[in-house]
Amino acid sequence: MKILVTGGTGYIGSHTVVELHQAGYEVLIVDDLSNSNIRILDQIEAIIGKKPLFFQFDLCDEQMVKAFAEQNADISGVIHFAASKAVGESVEKPLKYYRNNFFSLINLLQAFNSRLNFVFSSSCTVYGQPDQLPVNESAPVKKAESPYGNTKQIAEEILAETCAVSPDLNVISLRYFNPVGAHKSALIGELPNGVPQNLVPFITQSAIGKRGPITVYGNDYNTPDGSAIRDYIHVVDLAKAHVAALKRMEEGRSEGNYEVFNVGTGKGSSVLEIIAAFESSTGEKLNYQIGPRREGDIEQIYGSVDKSAEKLGWKAELGIEEMMRSAWEWEKYIKANPFE
Numbered sequence: 001m002k003i004l005v006t007g008g009t010g011y012i013g014s015h016t017v018v019e020l021h022q023a024g025y026e027v028l029i030v031d032d033l034s035n036s037n038i039r040i041l042d043q044i045e046a047i048i049g050k051k052p053l054f055f056q057f058d059l060c061d062e063q064m065v066k067a068f069a070e071q072n073a074d075i076s077g078v079i080h081f082a083a084s085k086a087v088g089e090s091v092e093k094p095l096k097y098y099r100n101n102f103f104s105l106i107n108l109l110q111a112f113n114s115r116l117n118f119v120f121s122s123s124c125t126v127y128g129q130p131d132q133l134p135v136n137e138s139a140p141v142k143k144a145e146s147p148y149g150n151t152k153q154i155a156e157e158i159l160a161e162t163c164a165v166s167p168d169l170n171v172i173s174l175r176y177f178n179p180v181g182a183h184k185s186a187l188i189g190e191l192p193n194g195v196p197q198n199l200v201p202f203i204t205q206s207a208i209g210k211r212g213p214i215t216v217y218g219n220d221y222n223t224p225d226g227s228a229i230r231d232y233i234h235v236v237d238l239a240k241a242h243v244a245a246l247k248r249m250e251e252g253r254s255e256g257n258y259e260v261f262n263v264g265t266g267k268g269s270s271v272l273e274i275i276a277a278f279e280s281s282t283g284e285k286l287n288y289q290i291g292p293r294r295e296g297d298i299e300q301i302y303g304s305v306d307k308s309a310e311k312l313g314w315k316a317e318l319g320i321e322e323m324m325r326s327a328w329e330w331e332k333y334i335k336a337n338p339f340e
């Protein structure tokens with residue numbers, strides 16, 4: 001089975017390429033390297049013993065996508081990671097986000113328009129601050145806090161509406177919670193662009209001396225220790241959920257041709273708990289301070305994973321300690337072996 005992974009040299013994409021290979025799939029990557037490094041291909045090769053087929057182009061280029069689809073008519077599935085993903089930047093440059101995230105999606109759907117299994121990278125941001133926790137897939141989608149969040153909501157609508165008139169198209173949208181950690185080899189991991197906006201890459205960069213103290217944004221939330229709560233998921237578990245989604249579609253187990261699944265652990269961890277887990281699992285002491293709440297941050301979210309367990313047959317296996325340890329091993333690796 002030939003699978004196209006868009007954004008396959010990125011953080012989640014590279015881990016998914018490894019899991020797909022291990023599950024016996026042949027993988028083709030398309031990435032324009034706008035937010036990743038070509039050396040990731042060597043890193044993947046070092047893990048799986050084979051360099052995946054790689055094509056560098058911008059998926060917003062309609063003619064390129066069309067020609068690629070024609071030349072690779074035997075592709076049976078697409079996992080679409082490629083997107084712009086920085087929430088803050090999306091507020092400053094909304095058109096960049098609407099252009100990149102929609103044109104790439106629409107070009108792919110138009111080019112691979114028949115008999116295709118398609119997995120889309122969605123996000124728990126579609127829930128906003130949910131009314132009930134753990135939040136399940138039937139919870140209402142709340143008004144997006146940013147253009148980035150809006151692209152995920154509208155992309156889900158584009159997919160559902162396209163599926164309604166395309167019986168041969170099968171789509172699963174995976175709503176990721178907070179992906180963290182790195183492959184156990186420490187050969188691939190997250191490569192944030194500039195100052196990390198997410199907690200765990202900031203922690204590892206602070207611990208290695210690349211950044212100053214960590215700021216805990218708010219300790220007055222209505223949570224047990226006052227800091228905000230998220231559902232952190234190990235990126236390797238997340239990668240495996242994509243394999244499970246493809247298998248569900250290939251085996252004809254989908255209920256309707258458009259489905260949505262949460263991909264989290266079902267457990268929330270606070271910022272202060274993550275800091276403590278990092279310290280205890282790595283032996284490193286962190287320097288942190290309490291700051292005011294950050295605009296746009298919600299108080300707490302964690303997902304119900306019952307539907308994913310029952311229907312995808314997938315469940316997260318790796319805990320917080322392993323997430324922290326692997327993120328730290330990767331940070332040390334990249335310091336010792338910088339990409340540029």
Ligand SMILES: NC(=O)c1ccc[n+]([C@@H]2O[C@H](COP(=O)([O-])OP(=O)(O)OC[C@H]3O[C@@H](n4cnc5c(N)ncnc54)[C@H](O)[C@@H]3O)[C@@H](O)[C@H]2O)c1
Binds near residue numbers: 013060
């Ligand atoms: N990392 C997270 O916290 C998170 C959470 C929820 C959802 N997501 C979604 O998951 C997907 C993957 O996220 P990630 O963290 O691996 O991001 P990433 O930036 O590491 O990977 C995305 C890859 O897509 C490529 N790309 C972007 N636009 C492209 C285009 N027009 N043509 C070709 N390649 C293009 C980039 O170069 C990059 O390699 C994204 O859709 C993101 O929105 C991520």
